[in-house]
Amino acid sequence: MSNAKDDDAVAGPVPVAPVPNAPTESGPVLAADGTPLKRSLSRALRRQKGRALLLVAPLLIFVLVTFIIPIGSMLFRSVENDIVSNTLPYTVQRLASWEAESGNLPSEDVYKAMYDDLFVAAEAKRHTRLGSRLNYEQTGISSLFRQSGRGVDDLAGDAADALEDAVPAFGEGETWYALMDAGSGEGNTTLLSNMRDRIGRLNDSAASAEMDFVPSAEIAAVLPRTARTYTEWAVYTVTEDERNPAERDPWELVSLALLEELPTADLSGLSAERAALLQQAQAVDFNVPSYRETLAEIDEEWGTVTPWETIQTHSSKYTAGYFLNAIDAQKTPDGYEWQPEEKQILLTLFGRTLFMSLMITGSCILLGYPVAWLLANLPAYKANLLMILVLLPFWTSLLVRTSAWKVMLQSQGVINDVLVWIGLVDDANRLVMINNQFGTIVAMTHILLPFMILPMYSVMQTVPPSYLRAAKSLGATNWTAFWRVYFPQSVPGIGAGSILVFILSIGYYITPEIVGGTSGVFISNRIAYHISSSLNWGLAAALGTILLAVVLVLYWCYDRIVGIDNVKLG
Amino acid sequence: MGLPPYATTPQRIWYYAFRVICALIFIFLITPILVVMPLSFNAENFFTFTPEMLRLDPDGYSLKHYQDFFTNNEWQRSLKNSLIIAPIATIISVSLGTLAAVGLSQSHVPFKGTIMAILISPMIVPLIISATGMFFFYSALGNWLEATLGLDRDFVGYVKVILAHAVLGIPFVIITVTATLVGFDRSLTRAAANMGADPVTTFFRVQMPLILPGVISGGLFAFITSFDEVVVVLFVGSAGQKTLPWQMFTGLREQISPTILAVATLLVGISILLLTVVELLRRRSERLRGIVES
Numbered sequence: 081m082s083n084a085k086d087d088d089a090v091a092g093p094v095p096v097a098p099v100p101n102a103p104t105e106s107g108p109v110l111a112a113d114g115t116p117l118k119r120s121l122s123r124a125l126r127r128q129k130g131r132a133l134l135l136v137a138p139l140l141i142f143v144l145v146t147f148i149i150p151i152g153s154m155l156f157r158s159v160e161n162d163i164v165s166n167t168l169p170y171t172v173q174r175l176a177s178w179e180a181e182s183g184n185l186p187s188e189d190v191y192k193a194m195y196d197d198l199f200v201a202a203e204a205k206r207h208t209r210l211g212s213r214l215n216y217e218q219t220g221i222s223s224l225f226r227q228s229g230r231g232v233d234d235l236a237g238d239a240a241d242a243l244e245d246a247v248p249a250f251g252e253g254e255t256w257y258a259l260m261d262a263g264s265g266e267g268n269t270t271l272l273s274n275m276r277d278r279i280g281r282l283n284d285s286a287a288s289a290e291m292d293f294v295p296s297a298e299i300a301a302v303l304p305r306t307a308r309t310y311t312e313w314a315v316y317t318v319t320e321d322e323r324n325p326a327e328r329d330p331w332e333l334v335s336l337a338l339l340e341e342l343p344t345a346d347l348s349g350l351s352a353e354r355a356a357l358l359q360q361a362q363a364v365d366f367n368v369p370s371y372r373e374t375l376a377e378i379d380e381e382w383g384t385v386t387p388w389e390t391i392q393t394h395s396s397k398y399t400a401g402y403f404l405n406a407i408d409a410q411k412t413p414d415g416y417e418w419q420p421e422e423k424q425i426l427l428t429l430f431g432r433t434l435f436m437s438l439m440i441t442g443s444c445i446l447l448g449y450p451v452a453w454l455l456a457n458l459p460a461y462k463a464n465l466l467m468i469l470v471l472l473p474f475w476t477s478l479l480v481r482t483s484a485w486k487v488m489l490q491s492q493g494v495i496n497d498v499l500v501w502i503g504l505v506d507d508a509n510r511l512v513m514i515n516n517q518f519g520t521i522v523a524m525t526h527i528l529l530p531f532m533i534l535p536m537y538s539v540m541q542t543v544p545p546s547y548l549r550a551a552k553s554l555g556a557t558n559w560t561a562f563w564r565v566y567f568p569q570s571v572p573g574i575g576a577g578s579i580l581v582f583i584l585s586i587g588y589y590i591t592p593e594i595v596g597g598t599s600g601v602f603i604s605n606r607i608a609y610h611i612s613s614s615l616n617w618g619l620a621a622a623l624g625t626i627l628l629a630v631v632l633v634l635y636w637c638y639d640r641i642v643g644i645d646n647v648k649l650g
Numbered sequence: 651m652g653l654p655p656y657a658t659t660p661q662r663i664w665y666y667a668f669r670v671i672c673a674l675i676f677i678f679l680i681t682p683i684l685v686v687m688p689l690s691f692n693a694e695n696f697f698t699f700t701p702e703m704l705r706l707d708p709d710g711y712s713l714k715h716y717q718d719f720f721t722n723n724e725w726q727r728s729l730k731n732s733l734i735i736a737p738i739a740t741i742i743s744v745s746l747g748t749l750a751a752v753g754l755s756q757s758h759v760p761f762k763g764t765i766m767a768i769l770i771s772p773m774i775v776p777l778i779i780s781a782t783g784m785f786f787f788y789s790a791l792g793n794w795l796e797a798t799l800g801l802d803r804d805f806v807g808y809v810k811v812i813l814a815h816a817v818l819g820i821p822f823v824i825i826t827v828t829a830t831l832v833g834f835d836r837s838l839t840r841a842a843a844n845m846g847a848d849p850v851t852t853f854f855r856v857q858m859p860l861i862l863p864g865v866i867s868g869g870l871f872a873f874i875t876s877f878d879e880v881v882v883v884l885f886v887g888s889a890g891q892k893t894l895p896w897q898m899f900t901g902l903r904e905q906i907s908p909t910i911l912a913v914a915t916l917l918v919g920i921s922i923l924l925l926t927v928v929e930l931l932r933r934r935s936e937r938l939r940g941i942v943e944s
Contacts, residue, residue, distance in 0.1 A: 128758055135753025136765060139746040139820065147772055147817045150787030151779065157786070447675050454672045468925070469676050475921040475928075476683055477878045479898045480914040484682035486902060487689060487911070492698045494685055529679060558661070587776020589881050594902050604778035611782055611885065624779045635774045639767075 155628070158621035161399035164391065166281040167210040168197040172395040180389045180413050190388075191371035196305075199236060199333045200312055202229035204282055204320070216616060217401060217410060218390045224381045231378035236332035239366055243335045246364040249357065250335065257326040259354060260295055260310045267294030268307070275311040279319065287319040293326075299354070302345050306337040339366045389413040402622035426606070426623070433603045436521060437585040443525045444532040444581050445574060452536035452573070457545065474530035482591050485523035489514040489595065515597025523595050524585055531584060532577040539573030572641070579638040583631055603627055683918055690715055690911035697908055715912035725909065728897040734808065735883075735893060736876040739815035744869045746816075747823030752857070754824075755831040766824075773821035781885040784814050788886045804890045811887045815879060819872025826871065830864025830935060863935035867928045874924060 111120035165172045170193035178186045201207040211225030240250075249255040262268070272294055280287035293314045300307035313334060314325040342362045347355045376383035393413050394401060401411050408424040409416055418424065451470070455463045473481065488494045491510045499505040513519055543566060551561035589604040596605070603623060610620035653665050693712040694700050702710025719725045750769065754762065772780060788810040795806045834857070842852040858865075880895040887896070894913065901910045 125758055128756065129760055132753045132756040132759045135756075136750045136759070139750035139769065140765060142746060143769055143772070143817060143820060146787070146813055147780070147783075148768060150783035151775065152783075154779070154783035154786055447678070450668065450672050451675050454668075466676065469680050471925055471929075472918075472922065473679050473683060475874065475925045477874075477895065477914070477917045477921065479878070479880065479895050479902070480686065480917050480921075481682060483898065483902055483910055483914055484686045487685060487697050488682055490697065492696075494699070497699065526678065526682060558664075583774065583776075587778055589776075589778045590899065594899070604776060607778050607782060608881075611785060617786075620782060624782050627776060628779050631774065631776055 151628075154621050155625050156621075157618055158402050158625050159398045159400065160618070161394065161401065162281070162397050163210055163213050164395045165397060166284075167201050167206050168194065168391065168395075169278060169281075170194075171197050171391065175388065175392050175395065178388070178392065180385065180392060183385065185372065185383070185385065186388050188370060188372055191375055191382075194382075195232065195235075195371045195375065196309065196333065196337075198225075198228055198232045199331065200282070200309075200316075202232050203331060204279075204316065206282055212615070213618075214390055214394060216405060216619065217394055217412075218386070221387055221390060224379050224387060227379045228375070228382070233332060234378075235369070235374050236336040239336035239339050239368070240332035242366045243339060243361060243364055247357070247360045250361070251329070253328045253330070254326060255357070256310065256330050256334070257293070259357060260293075260299060260307065260314075261326075262294040262296040265351070266297040268297040268300040269294060271295050271300055271307065271311055272315075275308065275315050279312060279315045283320060285319075287315050289319045289322070291315070291318040291325070293318075298350055302347065302350060303338065303341045306334060306341055309334045309337045336368070339364060340368045399618075402618040403625075405619050406622040406626060426603075429601075429603050429606055430626075432517075433586060436517060436524075436600070436602070437582050439521050440524050440528060440585045441532075441578050441582045443521065444529050445578060447525065448529055448532035448536055448577060449570075449574070452533050452540055453570075455533070455537050456540035456543075470530050470533050473526070474534075478527065478590060481527050482523060482594050485519070485526065485591075485595055486514065489519050489522065514595050515600065517596075517600040519595040519597070520592045520600035520602075523591050524588060527591060528581045528584055531580050535576040535580065536570065536573035539576070540570050543569045575641050576638070579634055579641070583634050583638070586634075587627060587631060686911050686914045686918065690908065690915040692908055692911075695907055697911070715907065715909045718907065718909045719912050719916075722909070724892075725894075725897060725913070728892045728894045731891055732877055732894040735811050735815060735891070736873050739812045739819060739876040740869050740873040742812070742816035743819035743823050743872045744865060747820050747868065747872075748827050748861075748865050751824050751827035751831060752853070755828055755834070769824050770821045772817050777818075777879075777881040780818070781882045784882060785885040788814065807888050807891045811883050811891045811893075814882050814886045815876035816872075818879060818882065819875045822871035822875060823865075823868035826868035827861060827864045830861045834860060863931040867931050870924055870928055874921075 109117040111117045113120070171190060174190045174193045175186060178190060198207060201210065207225045207229040208222070211222035214225070215222035244251045276287045291314065293311075295307050295311045295314075310330055313330045317323050317325045317328055338361065342358060342364075345358070345362075347358055347362075350358070372383070381387055390413070393411060399411075404410055404416065405419070406426055407430075408419045408427045410419050455466055455470075458466065486493075490496075491512065491514070493514070495513065496505065496510040500507050500510065505511060513522070547565050547569070548561050551565040552558070556564065586602070587604055588602055589608060592601045593605055593608075596602070604627070607620045607623050607627070610616045610623070653662065657665065688703065689697065689699065691711040691713065692700065692703065693710050693714065700710055704710075753759065754766065759765070792806050792810055795801050795809070796803060838856055838860070839852050842856045843849070847855065877893075878895055880893070880899050883891065883893050883896055884899070887893070894917075898910050898913060901907070
C-alpha cells in the first residue's frame with residue numbers, strides 16, 4: 081500500500097486528523113475544520129434541536145390555535161362580565177359614587193344616564209340580553225328591562241313631536257346633519273372615536289365602518305349631550321343599519337337632549353346659520369320631567385333601591401359571579417350567600433357526577449379484574465381469541481353501544497322481556513332500568529370496561545406466574561398467595577385503569593343524555609344545556625372550568641403513576 | 651393453568667365458578683352488540699323482539715330498515731357527510747401527526763414534556779369542554795371566513811368540522827407513531843445517509859416503510875374518532891354537516907325508527923373490519939421489529 085493511496089482515503093473530515101499545528105495538551109480539542117470541538121458539537125446539537133422543533137412546529141401551532149386557545153378563551157368567559165358596563169356605560173360610571181347602604185335612591189343624574197343608556201340599548205335591542213344576564217343574579221330583573229325597553233321612547237317621542245311641530249325643519253334628516261356635522265369647520269374626532277368604541281362594545285363588534293360624519297367641535301362644546309347622542313346614532317346607523325346618516329332622522333333621544341340643553345345654552349359662539357336654527361328651537365316650550373319619575377312610571381321597580389344595587393354589584397368588568405353560581409352561591413349587595421333552596425342544583429349535580437363516576441369506576445374494577453387475570457394467564461392463542469370479545473366493543477361506535485343499551489334496558493326491552501318470560505318479573509310491573517342512574521351506570525360500565533381491562537391486562541402480563549407458585553410452595557393458601565403476592569403487583573394496572581375510566585366518565589355527555597333521563601345526567605349535560613338552551617354561557621364556562629380542573633389534576637396523577645408515553649392503544 | 655389433579659373440592663368449585671363469572675362478564679360485554687343485529691331485521695317498527703321473530707317466522711323478519719337507510723335522503727346525506735369529513739380530518743391529523751412524532755422521537759428536543767402534554771391534551775380534555783371552547787372559536791372563525799373571504803356558508807361549515815375533528819384525532823396518531831418509533835433502529839437512517847440519501851429520501855424510503863403500521867393504525871384511530879364523534883359536531887357544525895352519529899343521536903333522543911339499529915349493525919361490521927386491520931398491522935409491526943432487532 082502506497083502512501084498516496086492512504087491520502088486519497090482520508091478525503092473527508094476525520095475526527096482525529098493529523099492537523100499541522102496539532103493541539104498541545106493544555107489547548108482546546110479542535111474539530112477537523114479547526115473550530116474547538118466543544119463549539120462544533122454544540123452547533124451540531126443546536127441544528128438537531130432546530131430540525132426537531134421544525135418538524136413539530138406545524139402541528140404544535142395547529143393544536144395551539146384550534147384547541148388550546150379556544151379552550152383558554154372559553155375559560156376566560158367564566159370571569160368576563162363586561163356586558164353591564166358595555167350596555168349601560170354612563171349609568172355604571174355615575175352609579176360608582178352611589179352608596180347603596182345609605183338606603184337613598186340614586187341621584188337624578190344617575191336616572192338621566194340610565195334613560196340615555198336604556199334608550200340606546202333598546203334601539204340596538206341589547207337591553208333584553210342585559211336583562212337575562214342580570215336575571216342570573218336577581219330573578220325578575222329581566223322583565224324590568226323588557227318593560228323599560230318598550231316604554232323608554234315615549235318621553236323622547238313627545239320631545240321630538242314638540243320640536244318638529246314648532247320647527248318643521250327638524251323633521252328632516254338633512255337639517256340635523258347640517259347642524260351636527262363639522263363640515264368645513266373644526267371637528268371633534270375624540271368624541272367620534274369614543275362613540276365608535278362605545279357602539280362597538282354595545283354590539284360586540286368593531287364599529288369601524290367608513291363614514292363622512294365628524295361631530296362639529298363648536299356644537300359639542302355648547303350642547304355636549306346632544307352632540308354625543310347624535311354621534312352615537314350616526315355611528316350606529318352607519319355600522320348596523322348601513323345607511324347614510326345625512327338622509328335619516330336621528331333617534332328621538334337627540335331631540336329630547338336638544339330641548340333639555342337649549343334653554344341654558346350659550347349660542348353666541350356658534351356660526352350664524354346654526355345659531356338661527358337653534359334660536360327657533362329655543363322658543364319651543366317643552367317641559368322635561370324628572371327622569372326618576374319617568375322611569376318609575378315605566379316600571380315602579382326603578383323607584384326602589386333593588387335594581388340599582390344589583391347593577392352596581394355586577395358592574396365590574398370581571399366577576400366571580402359565574403363561579404359562585406356554579407357552586408350554588410351568589411354575590412348579593414350584602415356579600416356572598418347561598419342561592420335560595422329551590423335553585424340549589426349544581427352542587428348536587430357535581431356530587432352526583434362524582435358519585436356515579438366512582439360507581440362506574442368501581443364496577444369496572446370488579447368486572448375487569450377477573451377478565452384481565454384470565455386473559456393474562458391463559459395460553460396465548462386462547463387469550464387472543466377472548467381478547468376479541470374485549471376489543472370488539474372497544475372498536476364499536478359509541479352510539480351503537482348506547483342504542484344497544486336502550487334496546488336492552490327499556491321497559492319493553494330485551495332484559496325485561498327475558499325476565500317476564502322466565503317469570504321472575506310480573507308483566508304488569510316491569511323493572512324501570514332506563515332514564516335513571518341505574519341505566520347510566522350500567523351502560524357506561526359497559527362502554528368503559530375495555531379501558532379498564534386493557535391496562536390491567538398489560539400489567540398482569542408482566543407478573544411472573546412463578547411468584548404465585550413460590551408463595552404456595554412456601555405454605556400460603558390460595559387466598560394469601562393472591563392477596564399478599566399477586567394483588568400488590570397488579571395494583572399499578574388497577575390504578576392506571578381506574579384513573580383512565582374516571583377521567584373518561586366524569587366528562588361523559590352522550591350516554592347519560594340518552595339513557596340517563598333526569599336523575600342520571602352528569603354535569604356535562606348541564607354544560608350543554610347552558611350552551612345550547614339557556615344561553616347562560618358564563619355559567620357553562622365556569623362549570624366547564626371546574627370540570628377541566630378536576631380532570632387535569634387526575635391527568636397529572638395519571639402522568640405521575642403511568643406516564644403519558646405509556647398509554648397503549650388497541 | 652389447568653386444574654392440577656390434586657386439587658381439592660373447594661378448589662375445583664372455585665375454578666369452575668371463576669370461569670363462569672368470567673363467562674358472564676364476557677356475555678355482558680358482547681350481548682348488547684349481538685342483540686342489535688337480529689333486531690335490525692325486525693319487520694315491525696319496534697325496538698323489541700316480536701313474537702314472530704321469536705318463533706323464527708320468516709314473516710317477522712325483513713330488510714325494510716336497511717332499505718330505509720339506503721333510500722332515505724336524511725340518512726344518505728348524513729352518511730355522505732361522514733364520508734367527507736372523516737377521511738379529510740384523518741389525512742390532516744396523520745400527516746401533521748406523523749411529522750411531529752418523527753420530530754419528537756429525536757434525541758434532543760427542548761420542552762419535550764410540555765409539547766407532548768399539549769399534543770395529547772385533546773384526548774384528555776372532556777369532549778364537552780372541547781366542544782364548548784370550539785363552539786365559540788369556530789363560530790367567530792366561520793363568521794370571519796364568510797364575511798371577509800366571502801366563502802360559501804356550507805363550505806365554511808365543513809372546514810370548521812373537519813378542523814375540529816382533525817385536532818381530536820391527533821393524540822391517537824402521536825401515541826401510535828411514537829410507540830412504533832421507540833423500536834426504530836436509528837442506525838438505519840444513519841446508514842442511509844451514509845450512502846448518500848438526503849433526509850427526505852431517507853424518510854420515505856427507509857423510515858416510512860418501517861413505521862407504516864403505526865401510522866396506519868394511528869390513522870384508523872383518527873378515522874374512527876371522527877367517524878364516531880358527535881358532541882363536537884353537534885356544537886360546531888350546522889344542519890348541513892349532519893353526520894351519521896348525529897343523525898343517530900337525534901334518532902335515539904326522539905325515538906324514531908329502528909333504522910338506527912340497521913345502521914348500528916352496519917357500523918358493527920365496519921368495526922370488525924377495522925379491528926382485523928389493526929390486529930394484522932400490529933402483528934406485521936411486531937414481525938418487522940423482530941427482524942430489525944435481530
